Amino acid sequence: xxxxxxxxxxxxxxxxxxGVAVWTIVSLILAxxxxxxVYVLFIKGKNxxxxxxxxxxxxxxxxxxxxxxTILKVLYLIITIFIILVSFSFIAVNFLxxxxxxxxxxxxxxxxxxxxxxxxxxxxxxxxxADNTTVKETKEEKKETKxxxxxxx
Numbered sequence: 517x518x519x520x521x522x523x524x525x526x527x528x529x530x531x532x533x534x535g536v537a538v539w540t541i542v543s544l545i546l547a548x549x550x551x552x553x554v555y556v557l558f559i560k561g562k563n564x565x566x567x568x569x570x571x572x573x574x575x576x577x578x579x580x581x582x583x584x585x586t587i588l589k590v591l592y593l594i595i596t597i598f599i600i601l602v603s604f605s606f607i608a609v610n611f612l613x614x615x616x617x618x619x620x621x622x623x624x625x626x627x628x629x630x631x632x633x634x635x636x637x638x639x640x641x642x643x644x645x646a647d648n649t650t651v652k653e654t655k656e657e658k659k660e661t662k663x664x665x666x667x668x669x
Contacts, residue, residue: 585636592629596622 558564559578566574575581599621606614 582636582639585633588629588632588636592625595625599625 554577559574572581576583600618603614603617603621606617
């Protein structure tokens, strides 16, 4: 027969909560230090020789690549298929409900998806405009600037 010690369970629960609290604090401190180091050394680091994988990882961490678009596309397909399949469960309840869910369910999901995608498209277009309007100094202009700086010294 198993005997349960109630006094011991309270101290066991307290020590478990204590351990979780300590690990949470340690995790927070390590996350702050790690986040700052990754940002300073990897994302904003200059003159790093990176493999193509690390370049893509850097772009992902620097938000030059957006993952949300892909996630939204997959979610759209999953939710649309789910609504179509669930609509067949309404045949036994009411045929009109089945038709309404089958027709209008995917339409409503598409409208919500397109509204979400508009925000992403606005971001992409704004980024393209910003990239095209930035003044880029040509090699000749850089040489002239260096010559002027040397003359001033």
